[in-house]
Amino acid sequence: MPKLLIVDDNKQITSILEEYAKKEGYETVVALDGEEALQKFSDEKPDILLLDVMMPKKDGFAVCREIRKNSNVPIVMITARGEDFEKIMGLEIGADDYIVKPFSPGEVMARVKAIMRRIVREEKQAQCFVHGNLNICLDEYTVTIDGEPVALTKKEIEILWTLATAKNKVFSRDNLLNSLWGYDYFGDSRTVDSHIKRLRSKLEQFNHPSWDIKTIWGVGYKFEVTTDAEK
DSSP states (O other): OOEEEEEOSOHHHHHHHHHHHHHTTOEEEEESSHHHHHHHHHHHOOSEEEEESSOSSSOHHHHHHHHHTTOOOOEEEEESOOOHHHHHHHHHTTOSEEEESSOOHHHHHHHHHHHHHHHHHHHHHOOEEEETTEEEETTTTEEEETTEEOOOOHHHHHHHHHHHTTTTOOEEHHHHHHHHTOTTOOOOHHHHHHHHHHHHHHHTTSOOTTEEEEEETTTEEEEEESSOOOO
16 A cells, blocks of 8 residues: 655645545655655655645745655645645756646546555566666566676565665664564564675675675664766
8 A cells, every 4th residue: 555645734635635545545744844744754754745834834846855865756836826836846956747726636546546546666677777887677587797697596686776866865673674574573683683694695706896785873774876887
Protein backbone atom coordinates (compact mmCIF):
# COMPACT_ATOMS: atom_id res chain seq x y z
CA MET A 1 0.00 0.00 0.00
CA PRO A 2 1.66 3.27 -1.10
CA LYS A 3 1.91 5.99 1.55
CA LEU A 4 0.70 9.52 0.80
CA LEU A 5 1.74 12.52 2.94
CA ILE A 6 -0.89 15.29 2.75
CA VAL A 7 0.38 18.71 3.86
CA ASP A 8 -2.10 21.57 4.24
CA ASP A 9 -3.06 23.87 7.12
CA ASN A 10 -6.75 23.59 6.16
CA LYS A 11 -8.14 20.57 8.03
CA GLN A 12 -11.21 20.43 5.80
CA ILE A 13 -9.00 19.99 2.74
CA THR A 14 -6.82 17.33 4.39
CA SER A 15 -9.92 15.40 5.47
CA ILE A 16 -11.36 15.40 1.95
CA LEU A 17 -8.07 14.36 0.38
CA GLU A 18 -7.59 11.64 3.02
CA GLU A 19 -11.03 10.22 2.25
CA TYR A 20 -10.40 10.09 -1.49
CA ALA A 21 -6.87 8.70 -1.05
CA LYS A 22 -8.02 5.89 1.22
CA LYS A 23 -10.69 4.91 -1.30
CA GLU A 24 -7.91 4.59 -3.88
CA GLY A 25 -5.93 2.28 -1.61
CA TYR A 26 -3.38 4.73 -0.17
CA GLU A 27 -2.15 4.86 3.40
CA THR A 28 -2.33 8.50 4.49
CA VAL A 29 -0.32 10.74 6.81
CA VAL A 30 -1.30 14.37 7.49
CA ALA A 31 0.79 17.42 8.44
CA LEU A 32 -0.67 20.88 9.11
CA ASP A 33 2.43 23.08 8.74
CA GLY A 34 5.82 23.05 7.07
CA GLU A 35 7.87 21.97 10.06
CA GLU A 36 5.50 19.11 10.84
CA ALA A 37 5.69 18.12 7.17
CA LEU A 38 9.46 17.70 7.31
CA GLN A 39 9.23 15.72 10.54
CA LYS A 40 6.51 13.44 9.16
CA PHE A 41 8.48 13.01 5.94
CA SER A 42 11.51 11.87 7.94
CA ASP A 43 9.53 9.60 10.26
CA GLU A 44 6.98 8.09 7.87
CA LYS A 45 8.99 7.74 4.63
CA PRO A 46 6.03 8.47 2.30
CA ASP A 47 5.98 7.42 -1.34
CA ILE A 48 4.49 10.72 -2.56
CA LEU A 49 3.53 14.16 -1.15
CA LEU A 50 0.63 16.53 -1.68
CA LEU A 51 2.15 19.81 -0.53
CA ASP A 52 0.36 23.11 0.01
CA VAL A 53 2.38 26.26 -0.68
CA MET A 54 0.96 28.78 1.83
CA MET A 55 1.46 27.30 5.31
CA PRO A 56 2.65 28.48 8.73
CA LYS A 57 6.21 27.98 10.02
CA LYS A 58 7.63 26.89 6.62
CA ASP A 59 5.94 27.39 3.27
CA GLY A 60 5.69 24.65 0.65
CA PHE A 61 8.60 25.98 -1.39
CA ALA A 62 10.92 25.77 1.64
CA VAL A 63 9.70 22.26 2.42
CA CYS A 64 10.21 21.17 -1.18
CA ARG A 65 13.75 22.56 -1.26
CA GLU A 66 14.63 20.80 1.99
CA ILE A 67 13.28 17.45 0.81
CA ARG A 68 15.04 17.71 -2.55
CA LYS A 69 18.43 17.90 -0.80
CA ASN A 70 18.22 14.19 -0.08
CA SER A 71 15.17 12.68 -1.75
CA ASN A 72 13.51 12.28 -5.14
CA VAL A 73 10.13 11.31 -3.69
CA PRO A 74 7.42 12.77 -5.97
CA ILE A 75 5.86 16.07 -4.83
CA VAL A 76 2.58 17.53 -6.08
CA MET A 77 2.28 21.16 -4.98
CA ILE A 78 -1.11 22.71 -4.23
CA THR A 79 -1.80 26.44 -3.95
CA ALA A 80 -4.63 28.94 -3.98
CA ARG A 81 -2.57 31.11 -6.28
CA GLY A 82 -2.41 30.52 -9.99
CA GLU A 83 0.33 32.88 -11.07
CA ASP A 84 2.66 31.40 -13.67
CA PHE A 85 5.81 32.45 -11.80
CA GLU A 86 4.75 30.38 -8.76
CA LYS A 87 4.10 27.34 -10.93
CA ILE A 88 7.48 27.77 -12.59
CA MET A 89 9.21 28.22 -9.22
CA GLY A 90 7.60 25.07 -7.83
CA LEU A 91 8.66 22.99 -10.81
CA GLU A 92 12.18 24.45 -10.88
CA ILE A 93 12.86 23.60 -7.23
CA GLY A 94 11.79 19.99 -7.79
CA ALA A 95 8.01 19.61 -7.73
CA ASP A 96 6.66 16.95 -10.08
CA ASP A 97 3.26 18.53 -10.61
CA TYR A 98 1.24 21.59 -9.63
CA ILE A 99 -2.50 21.94 -8.84
CA VAL A 100 -4.36 25.22 -8.21
CA LYS A 101 -7.21 25.58 -5.70
CA PRO A 102 -10.12 25.16 -5.96
CA PHE A 103 -9.56 21.67 -7.27
CA SER A 104 -11.45 18.43 -7.75
CA PRO A 105 -10.25 15.75 -5.30
CA GLY A 106 -10.76 13.26 -8.10
CA GLU A 107 -8.36 15.21 -10.31
CA VAL A 108 -5.78 15.34 -7.53
CA MET A 109 -5.89 11.57 -7.09
CA ALA A 110 -5.71 11.07 -10.86
CA ARG A 111 -2.50 13.12 -10.90
CA VAL A 112 -1.11 11.14 -7.96
CA LYS A 113 -1.90 7.79 -9.62
CA ALA A 114 -0.36 8.92 -12.90
CA ILE A 115 2.90 9.84 -11.15
CA MET A 116 2.98 6.57 -9.22
CA ARG A 117 2.41 4.56 -12.43
CA ARG A 118 5.34 6.38 -14.02
CA ILE A 119 7.57 5.58 -11.07
CA VAL A 120 6.66 1.89 -11.21
CA ARG A 121 7.54 1.80 -14.92
CA GLU A 122 10.86 3.53 -14.30
CA GLU A 123 11.73 1.18 -11.44
CA LYS A 124 11.00 -1.86 -13.61
CA GLN A 125 13.28 -0.48 -16.31
CA ALA A 126 16.05 0.71 -13.98
CA GLN A 127 17.42 -2.60 -12.76
CA CYS A 128 21.03 -1.63 -13.42
CA PHE A 129 22.93 1.11 -11.60
CA VAL A 130 26.25 2.64 -12.63
CA HIS A 131 28.45 5.02 -10.67
CA GLY A 132 32.04 5.52 -11.73
CA ASN A 133 33.61 2.08 -12.01
CA LEU A 134 30.77 0.36 -10.15
CA ASN A 135 28.02 -1.52 -11.98
CA ILE A 136 25.18 -3.28 -10.12
CA CYS A 137 22.64 -5.33 -12.07
CA LEU A 138 19.67 -6.67 -10.10
CA ASP A 139 18.29 -8.53 -13.10
CA GLU A 140 21.22 -10.91 -12.90
CA TYR A 141 22.36 -10.17 -9.32
CA THR A 142 25.84 -9.24 -10.48
CA VAL A 143 28.30 -6.55 -9.41
CA THR A 144 31.41 -5.47 -11.30
CA ILE A 145 34.13 -2.93 -10.52
CA ASP A 146 36.24 -1.82 -13.48
CA GLY A 147 34.57 -4.65 -15.38
CA GLU A 148 35.80 -7.26 -12.91
CA PRO A 149 33.12 -9.40 -11.19
CA VAL A 150 32.79 -9.05 -7.41
CA ALA A 151 31.71 -12.26 -5.64
CA LEU A 152 28.88 -11.07 -3.40
CA THR A 153 25.93 -12.86 -1.84
CA LYS A 154 22.36 -11.94 -2.78
CA LYS A 155 21.89 -9.99 0.45
CA GLU A 156 25.20 -8.17 0.06
CA ILE A 157 24.16 -7.09 -3.45
CA GLU A 158 20.82 -5.86 -2.12
CA ILE A 159 22.56 -3.84 0.60
CA LEU A 160 24.96 -2.31 -1.91
CA TRP A 161 22.09 -1.50 -4.31
CA THR A 162 20.03 0.13 -1.52
CA LEU A 163 22.93 2.32 -0.39
CA ALA A 164 24.32 3.15 -3.83
CA THR A 165 21.02 4.12 -5.45
CA ALA A 166 20.50 6.68 -2.68
CA LYS A 167 24.04 8.08 -2.67
CA ASN A 168 25.05 10.13 0.38
CA LYS A 169 21.79 9.25 2.18
CA VAL A 170 22.31 7.80 5.64
CA PHE A 171 20.41 4.58 6.39
CA SER A 172 19.99 3.51 9.99
CA ARG A 173 20.51 -0.14 10.84
CA ASP A 174 16.76 -0.46 11.43
CA ASN A 175 16.04 1.08 8.00
CA LEU A 176 18.18 -1.56 6.33
CA LEU A 177 16.87 -4.35 8.53
CA ASN A 178 13.24 -3.50 7.80
CA SER A 179 13.62 -2.90 4.07
CA LEU A 180 15.89 -5.86 3.27
CA TRP A 181 14.90 -8.47 5.86
CA GLY A 182 11.31 -7.37 6.56
CA TYR A 183 9.42 -6.09 9.57
CA ASP A 184 8.71 -9.62 10.79
CA TYR A 185 12.42 -10.47 10.99
CA PHE A 186 13.41 -11.40 14.54
CA GLY A 187 17.10 -10.58 14.29
CA ASP A 188 18.77 -7.38 15.44
CA SER A 189 21.01 -4.65 14.05
CA ARG A 190 24.13 -6.82 14.45
CA THR A 191 22.88 -8.74 11.42
CA VAL A 192 23.29 -5.57 9.35
CA ASP A 193 26.72 -4.84 10.83
CA SER A 194 28.04 -8.31 10.00
CA HIS A 195 26.80 -8.11 6.41
CA ILE A 196 28.32 -4.64 5.96
CA LYS A 197 31.63 -5.91 7.36
CA ARG A 198 31.77 -8.79 4.87
CA LEU A 199 30.68 -6.53 2.01
CA ARG A 200 33.44 -4.03 2.78
CA SER A 201 36.02 -6.79 3.01
CA LYS A 202 35.15 -7.95 -0.50
CA LEU A 203 35.07 -4.42 -1.93
CA GLU A 204 38.46 -3.55 -0.43
CA GLN A 205 40.10 -5.86 -2.95
CA PHE A 206 39.10 -3.43 -5.72
CA ASN A 207 40.02 0.17 -6.49
CA HIS A 208 37.10 2.58 -5.95
CA PRO A 209 38.43 6.06 -5.12
CA SER A 210 35.23 7.92 -6.11
CA TRP A 211 32.92 6.13 -3.63
CA ASP A 212 32.91 4.15 -0.43
CA ILE A 213 30.56 2.70 2.19
CA LYS A 214 30.94 4.90 5.25
CA THR A 215 29.87 4.37 8.84
CA ILE A 216 28.00 7.27 10.44
CA TRP A 217 28.66 6.56 14.08
CA GLY A 218 25.57 6.19 16.18
CA VAL A 219 23.32 6.30 13.10
CA GLY A 220 24.12 3.80 10.35
CA TYR A 221 25.70 3.66 6.91
CA LYS A 222 25.78 5.53 3.61
CA PHE A 223 27.21 5.23 0.10
CA GLU A 224 29.54 8.23 0.15
CA VAL A 225 30.46 9.83 -3.16
CA THR A 226 33.92 11.34 -2.83
CA THR A 227 34.14 12.69 -6.40
CA ASP A 228 31.54 13.26 -9.07
CA ALA A 229 32.15 10.18 -11.16
CA GLU A 230 28.57 9.30 -11.99
CA LYS A 231 27.97 8.30 -15.58
